[in-house]
Amino acid sequence: MKLSCKKGHILLETDSIDDIKEFLSALGKKLVAFSPEKIETVSEINENLKTNIDQIAHDFMIEKLNLLSKLPVISEEDPISISKPRPNKYWIIDPIDGTRSLVNGYQTYVCQVALIENAMPIMSVVYEPALNNFYHSIKGRGSYKNDQKLNSNPQKLPDSIIDNYPEPISSIKNLIENTSISKYLECGSIALKMCRVADMSADLFLKKTRVFDWDIAPAALIVQEMGGVVKTLSGNQILYEGNFKKDNLLVSANQSIHEYTLGKIKELNGFND
Known part of the structure; x- marks a missing residue:
């Protein structure tokens, strides 16, 4: 090397x-x-x-x-x-x-x-x-x-979301019912879900629960370098310093999807189930 x-x-x-x-x-x-x-x-x-x-x-x-x-x-x-x-x-x-x-x-x-x-x-x-x-x-x-x-499609709005359950549940189900999203994909690994956003198999991935830097850092760069966005559910930048635990995660295939999803989160009061 x-x-x-x-x-x-x-x-x-x-x-x-x-x-x-x-x-x-x-x-x-x-x-x-x-x-x-x-x-x-x-x-x-x-x-x-x-x-x-x-x-x-x-x-x-x-x-x-x-x-x-x-x-x-x-x-x-x-x-x-x-x-x-x-x-x-x-x-x-x-x-x-x-x-x-x-x-x-x-x-x-x-x-x-x-x-x-x-x-x-x-x-x-x-x-x-x-x-x-x-x-x-x-x-x-x-x-x-x-x-x-x-490469990202910068004009695209979300029509697909990925998570790790066979069927959408709780917050994800709520989001699908109240947005333009109509397609749901299942996947296990956190990083692989992020890579599915990077290759445009899915438009959106989010987690309300904690993730760790080793879960997300490699795939985060891949998403960001293709034109996607990796931030918190509050829209804050993620830095890999201090505590290894991050409280939540929002991965979007482009900036438009990121802003659209943040707006919907506010409308839905932060995904209260």
Whole structure:
């Protein structure tokens, strides 16, 4: 991986993306081939499922990133890395986003990594092993799915929304009933839902409940670089500093959809169920 420094900034060569894709592809093959009977639950707290395969994926990604650069790595699976003050530049990884989907035999999980500098992602790769889809972005250079450039439709209003239930419930159902949205998509991984917005499979994704930086940072850059918007449900910018927990999330395929949705949230009194 070619990482060089100029005036304190990391410059990423094109082949750095290829290096990361290569080891994520290898990890993905391991996950797809992993026997379900060998998956062991380590813990399950507030719907956050931890298994032995999460640790296996973590160890694999840490090993590969350490071979590619000397930058520190923050991982969901490493409590020590989370407890330390954040450095100015670091990798943040979610070895498996959507563990429950993987355990239950669904395809909607990803492996992901982002490079953070000055509290913002500047490079990211999200890999969907089951369908062999790669999403990647470098700040200022656009976003890509399988090396095809992703572009937003800036005039489009929302007609589709994505969430992780078989049918829309509570706030999402309320939003569909009171907006132009008519299509609903189901997907497990938070990051993959964001990437579905980036590739225009869906127009909108939102969460009223907490998310963490490792859930959203890689896909956030991909959405933003294609012309989409990633902010809070109050319309505030998300910075990757301080507390790793974010209270909520609004991901829109363009600025018009973002503003339209914020307006509807106000009309519906913040989605009171």
